[in-house]
Amino acid sequence: MELDHYIESGIIESYALGLATASEIEELQHMRKLYPELNTEIRMVERRMEMVALTEGVQPPSKLKDRIFQRINWDEEKDTKEKDKSNYTFINIQSRNQDYITVHKWWKLFFIMVFIVSKVCLFAAIYYYLKYQQSQEKSAQSSSQTEYRIPTK
Amino acid sequence: MQQSAVHIDDYILTERLMAGDPVARELIYDHYGPALYNIILEVIADNEKAENALTQVFVYIFNDAVAYRESGDITLFGWMRRVARQMALKVAVGELGDNGTMMNSGSLLLRFTMGLPEGIQTVFRLCYYKGLSKEAVARMLGLQPEEVASQLREAMIAFRKFLNN
Numbered sequence: 001m002e003l004d005h006y007i008e009s010g011i012i013e014s015y016a017l018g019l020a021t022a023s024e025i026e027e028l029q030h031m032r033k034l035y036p037e038l039n040t041e042i043r044m045v046e047r048r049m050e051m052v053a054l055t056e057g058v059q060p061p062s063k064l065k066d067r068i069f070q071r072i073n074w075d076e077e078k079d080t081k082e083k084d085k086s087n088y089t090f091i092n093i094q095s096r097n098q099d100y101i102t103v104h105k106w107w108k109l110f111f112i113m114v115f116i117v118s119k120v121c122l123f124a125a126i127y128y129y130l131k132y133q134q135s136q137e138k139s140a141q142s143s144s145q146t147e148y149r150i151p152t153k
Numbered sequence: 154m155q156q157s158a159v160h161i162d163d164y165i166l167t168e169r170l171m172a173g174d175p176v177a178r179e180l181i182y183d184h185y186g187p188a189l190y191n192i193i194l195e196v197i198a199d200n201e202k203a204e205n206a207l208t209q210v211f212v213y214i215f216n217d218a219v220a221y222r223e224s225g226d227i228t229l230f231g232w233m234r235r236v237a238r239q240m241a242l243k244v245a246v247g248e249l250g251d252n253g254t255m256m257n258s259g260s261l262l263l264r265f266t267m268g269l270p271e272g273i274q275t276v277f278r279l280c281y282y283k284g285l286s287k288e289a290v291a292r293m294l295g296l297q298p299e300e301v302a303s304q305l306r307e308a309m310i311a312f313r314k315f316l317n318n
Contacts, residue, residue: 013312014305017308018234018238019281039227045224049230053188053192054185057186060207069179072178076211
C-alpha cells in the first residue's frame with residue numbers, strides 16, 4: 001500500500017526532527033489531506049519523541065526562568081505603553097448648538113484691527129468736529145467786530 | 154532528569170498562551186524547559202549561548218503561539234522541538250569544532266547517531282547537528298546530492314526502527 005510505503009520511508013521522523021526539505025514538507029501536507037490517518041501516525045511519532053525528550057531533559061539554570069519571564073513582562077509593558085499612546089480619546093470641543101459658527105483664527109486679528117481703526121476714526125471725527133466748531137466761533141466773532149466798527153466812520 | 158508523563162492538552166494550552174495567561178507560560182516552561190534545553194545543548198557546546206538560545210525560544214513561543222496554529226503542526230511539542238533546534242542552529246552559527254553532542258552522552262538521539270555506520274553517521278551529524286543542507290553536505294564530502302539524500306533516508310528508516318524499539 002502506498003501509504004505504508006510512504007510511512008516506512010522515514011519521512012515522518014525526518015519531519016519531526018526538522019530535517020525534511022520544503023518540497024518534502026509540501027508533499028507531506030498533501031499526503032495528510034489524502035490520508036487523514038497519517039496525522040495519527042505523525043502524532044504517535046511526535047508523542048514518542050516527546051516522552052523520550054521529557055525523560056532526558058536537562059534542568060536549565062534557575063536564573064534563566066526569571067530572565068525569560070522578566071523579558072516577557074518588559075515586552076508586554078512596552079506594548080501596552082505604545083498602545084496607550086495611540087489609543088487617545090478624541091474630545092470634540094465644538095458646541096452642539098447650531099447657533100455657533102467656526103471661523104479661521106485670522107478673523108480675530110482682523111476684528112481687532114477694525115476695532116482699533118474705528119476708534120481712531122471716532123477720535124479723529126470728534127477732534128475735527130471740535131476744531132471746526134472753534135473755527136466757526138472765531139469767524140463769527142471776527143465778523144461781528146467788523147460790523148461794529150463800520151458805523152463809527 | 155525524570156519528568157512526569159502527564160500529558161497537557163495542546164489545544165487548551167495554546168489557547169491560554171495566546172491569551173497571555175502567565176500560569177500557562179509557567180506550566181510550559183516547567184514542563185518542557187528541560188527537554189528543550191537538552192535539544193539546544195545537542196547543537197550548542199557553549200552554555201552561555203545555549204541559555205541565550207533557550208531564552209529566545211521561550212520568548213518566541215510565548216509571544217507567537219499563534220504561529221503553532223498557523224503552521225498546521227500536529228503536536229505542540231513537535232513544533233516547539235523544531236523551533237528550539239532552528240534557534241539553536243541560528244545561535245550556533247560560526248561555532249568552530251565539535252558541537253554540544255557530548256553534553257548529554259546518554260541521550261537517545263546521540264546513542265542512535267553513534268550506532269549508525271560511519272558514512273551515514275557523518276551525513277546525519279552534518280545535517281542534524283550542524284543544520285547543513287543536503288547540497289552543502291554533498292559539496293563538503295565530495296558526493297552527489299542524491300547520494301546524501303539516499304544516506305539520510307537510510308538514517309531516517311533506521312531512526313524509525315530505533316524509536317519503535
